[in-house]
Amino acid sequence: MYRSYRSAVRLLAPDAVFFLGDLMDEGQWGDRDTFHRYAGRFDSLFGSSGNKPEVHVLAGNHDLGFHYAVSPFRVEWFEKRFNRSTVDTIFIKGQPFVLLTSMALHGDGCKFCHEAEVALRTIGEELACAKRGKCERNVSVRFHPYRRPILLQHFPLFRYVFIFSSRLS
Template sequence: MSFNTNFYSRRSKSLMRCFKVIGPPLLLVIGLIVYNEYYIFYSAISHCNWPCKHGRCSETSLKAFMISDTHLLGKINGHWLDKLKREWQMYQSFQIAKWILNPEVVFFLGDLMDEGKWAEKSLFSSYANRFRQLFGDDKMVITLAGNHDIGFHYAVMPDTLEMFRKEFQRGLIDDIQIKNYRFVLINSMAMHGDGCRLCHEAEVELDRIKNRSSETRPIVLQHFPLYRKSDSVCEKMDEQHVVDLKEKYREQWDTLSKDSTRKLISTLNPIAVFDGHTHKMCKKKWKSSQAPGYFYEYTVNSFSWRNGDVPSILLAVMDGEDVFVNSCRLPSEAHQIKVYVVGGLAVLIFVITLVIKRRSIFKRRCSYSLLMYRSPEKCE
């Protein structure tokens, strides 16, 4: 009995000594991870606000997330660590943003996956399932096709187009209504205007929409931006938005063609246009032949760290004939890496200091034991 008591007493003392050494740095590491993987997302998104008219959204208004270019990595070009990091960043950002801001609808403006254009049926289905696991699959999550989902115009295969339609219930052009607001969702790859079967079907549907007796002007959603030569025509969206004045855009690759752009504007007379594809933010004012004489196009920044250091969500509030927009910037990946480096060095310095201090205490105890005619082997 005495032996057991002494054994457990020595063991508990040993565990306490271990905790004194390991505990503080372990708590610091846990705190660092919690800060970098949870708090920075909450902190960034908590500063975002809906751009409501007069500071308060009415009951008839509609609050929407506009998200683009998630580019979920696939099996060909996606390294597992890169995939894990990017998906965690997007999952955290999306779930925390939904919790804090509570949107009524979420639009994903294309390039949901990175390698959908190369995937056969079962692999495409697995990519689509992964998207739904991260972002949900309820009816208020609405998706559009991008060139990475089904391929550029010249490479779109009927099977891939059918797989996207089946997985995401999306046609070439869809005319939907949410609350009292009308949205026209366009497959940009069908707007090449070269008379192919894909483009012909889209043009027929556009003409059908034009002939419908509806006085409601739509909000147009698509993947490609309307035609522009570069972002030099863009207005700044927020303090972090730096307009790229150098890159030139290629017609029908980086933007829609001039003809397709004119056709969309004259046919639909939109209240606003939202698109993505460039991985950059842009606000551009367009002239309209009908009242009120203009509308704004908003190109949405990529949602993934893989396509830029400071991704974002566009917060859009539809209120009658008005559309109000705020950019909600997510945390910077560079900032997260810097915190990990600085925090890791701080933990390392703390551990080294602790070890040196423990060794100094150990030596003093041994010296004292020798002076008291005790065996050094008994030093603790």
């Protein structure tokens, strides 16, 4: 895995690499030491040497657990270790990326989901403001000039295979 990754990075020279979750096998069940052991292994395999490429990480269900199994402790460990909040934005060469933790999109009003929804609304307001080119109230201008953001999350929004599997059933 290490050699394949390093070879791809050396040959393709990307500005950034995104890992869309499932960095660990037992994140839902592991304790703090287990989490840090897995995170250290991930860093030893995929951490950036120097500044290139930027490595960005999202949490997956194997890192935090599925929605009702997500522990606030695990979320905090992940956020601190990988410098990534539940809803985050980054910019690479002026291109905005919105990174979402999929497990916070259950929509049941729990604290985890509520905080993600508030953050998404704020980002939505900022993007709308940038798209209009003016803001009516005190809204961040970090998305100026407007560019359509790229959304990244762990769970796919759409799977083509579902169309065929539902017809076959």
